[in-house]
Amino acid sequence: MHVLTSTEMKEIDKKTSTDFGITEEVLMEQAAMAIVGEIQKDFNKNSHLLFMVGTGNNGGDALAAARILHNEGYENIEVCIIGDENKGSRLFKKQLNTLKQFGFLDFFEFNVDFKNHVSTADCIIDGLIGIGLNGNTNDLIKGVIDIINTFKRGKVLSVDIPSGINANTGEIMGNAILADKTITFGSVKLGHIFFPGREYSGTIKVAPLSFPKSLFNISHRELVTPEMVKKLLPKRPKFSQKYDYGNVLILAGSSEFPGASILSAIGAQKVGAGLVKLITPTPLSSYVLNHEPGIIYKSLMKDKFSLKDFDLISKELKKASVIVIGPGLGRSDETMQFVRNVVEYSRVPIVVDADALYAVDSLSLRKNIVLTPHVGEMKRIVRTDEINIRQNYEYTEKFAKHKRATIVFKDATTIITNGERTYFNITGNTALAKGGSGDLLTGIIAGLVSQGLDVMEASIVASYLSGRTAEIISDEITEYYATPLDIAKNLYKAISEVLNV
Numbered sequence: 001m002h003v004l005t006s007t008e009m010k011e012i013d014k015k016t017s018t019d020f021g022i023t024e025e026v027l028m029e030q031a032a033m034a035i036v037g038e039i040q041k042d043f044n045k046n047s048h049l050l051f052m053v054g055t056g057n058n059g060g061d062a063l064a065a066a067r068i069l070h071n072e073g074y075e076n077i078e079v080c081i082i083g084d085e086n087k088g089s090r091l092f093k094k095q096l097n098t099l100k101q102f103g104f105l106d107f108f109e110f111n112v113d114f115k116n117h118v119s120t121a122d123c124i125i126d127g128l129i130g131i132g133l134n135g136n137t138n139d140l141i142k143g144v145i146d147i148i149n150t151f152k153r154g155k156v157l158s159v160d161i162p163s164g165i166n167a168n169t170g171e172i173m174g175n176a177i178l179a180d181k182t183i184t185f186g187s188v189k190l191g192h193i194f195f196p197g198r199e200y201s202g203t204i205k206v207a208p209l210s211f212p213k214s215l216f217n218i219s220h221r222e223l224v225t226p227e228m229v230k231k232l233l234p235k236r237p238k239f240s241q242k243y244d245y246g247n248v249l250i251l252a253g254s255s256e257f258p259g260a261s262i263l264s265a266i267g268a269q270k271v272g273a274g275l276v277k278l279i280t281p282t283p284l285s286s287y288v289l290n291h292e293p294g295i296i297y298k299s300l301m302k303d304k305f306s307l308k309d310f311d312l313i314s315k316e317l318k319k320a321s322v323i324v325i326g327p328g329l330g331r332s333d334e335t336m337q338f339v340r341n342v343v344e345y346s347r348v349p350i351v352v353d354a355d356a357l358y359a360v361d362s363l364s365l366r367k368n369i370v371l372t373p374h375v376g377e378m379k380r381i382v383r384t385d386e387i388n389i390r391q392n393y394e395y396t397e398k399f400a401k402h403k404r405a406t407i408v409f410k411d412a413t414t415i416i417t418n419g420e421r422t423y424f425n426i427t428g429n430t431a432l433a434k435g436g437s438g439d440l441l442t443g444i445i446a447g448l449v450s451q452g453l454d455v456m457e458a459s460i461v462a463s464y465l466s467g468r469t470a471e472i473i474s475d476e477i478t479e480y481y482a483t484p485l486d487i488a489k490n491l492y493k494a495i496s497e498v499l500n501v
Ligand SMILES: NC(=O)C1=CN([C@@H]2O[C@H](COP(=O)(O)OP(=O)(O)OC[C@H]3O[C@@H](n4cnc5c(N)ncnc54)[C@H](OP(=O)(O)O)[C@@H]3O)[C@@H](O)[C@H]2O)[C@@H](O)CC1
Pocket: 009, 010, 012, 013, 027, 028, 031, 054, 055, 056, 057, 058, 059, 061, 083, 089, 128, 129, 130, 131, 132, 133, 134, 135, 136, 137, 138, 141, 159, 160, 161, 185, 186
């Protein structure tokens, strides 16, 4: 599913009308039917439905939904219009007239009594502002939203996007409706998938309406879905052997951070790599044997990697189908030089993580190199504290283009981009906010690349699977308790789920 900006949505809306002859009126009627469908699922004809209506097309959608429900025999509908009706959009005015023609008269003013109307409602329908939000909410809307947000009795359903949420970033513009459910049209918007908008939207439902599918290609951004992951998962034909599933080389660890390298190696193996070789400075044999004896393991019997180790491992570099470099390396100058040599002299795909991210800063990279920073690392490598980088997908896209690399920016909404195409992964929870989950992810990415996926595809599948596994096991053992090793050992749960979609 594409993830749209408000401008892209408006463009699609316009072209649907001009190029395909499906008018805005038709789309609004369909939007209203979709709202009605959601309300009918949860509320009966006696429920008290309170429609909060702005004077733009978002309000028009809400008015049309109120009319359809009134016509269907819903008896306890109230409509409150916020703003000057005479200055409303063309479709808002049209819908208001039509509603009146259907004999609907239960309008009420926003005044001191407003709280009483709110306190008895079963459902508040938020049709105040949609993707036409322009700057911070003004005083009038702000006051209305504050009161609606005190409403605890029933449910809040937002039309298109919670009023006050920036559709392009998910930011709260002044204040915003905290919805239980949001019904959006065509496709999701960026504001639905970035926090805090993602939380404020509640459960998100997408009503496709009659937008022609081809028009969505104006967007280069997509949401990672289970169907997409299923299609990408490497095939495992019966007539195959371990060399068909590639050779992962992991260069990781130091005496200071020994555990990271094992998590990467386990990750690669658990998603199906043919051979996983872990070369690490410090002796770890008992850990590796305890956790996964199938991992080929070699220790250089020292504290950390240095430039002179490059000759020792150059034969391994030639054999590898993919390399992981970074987890637990430490950041000494000699190790950084070692990393730079590995990256410069290898041609195979490389997953660069953690400490190694700082080493490649000065290098020009290539598309089959994937950098996997978390928020702190991203801020340091792009050297900025000035912008809100977590919602700034455009910044990440520009950075990927500039580096000519693929970036996996790990966050509550993970951004996977090569600067031309961008994917957002929203699986996962706070079980992943723990040391080691990034190391595991690098291994999973490499394990998938070794089976033939390109780095973008592997990053999509890896982010989805690790996040989804975190969700599944947190239901069983909680987000507090679940560790990266638990996630590694349970990856099969997300894999089987995906295979069965
Ligand atoms: N696109 C599509 O394909 C389809 C779109 N559809 C629907 O149209 C919606 C977009 O409609 P839109 O463009 O009329 O804008 P909309 O969201 O109603 O906002 C304008 C209103 O908000 C107000 N307002 C703005 N900023 C404000 C602020 N800071 N503080 C306070 N008020 C502020 C502004 O007030 P004004 O500035 O005019 O005083 C005006 O009243 C979209 O979300 C979807 O629901 C569906 O019918 C299906 C097809």
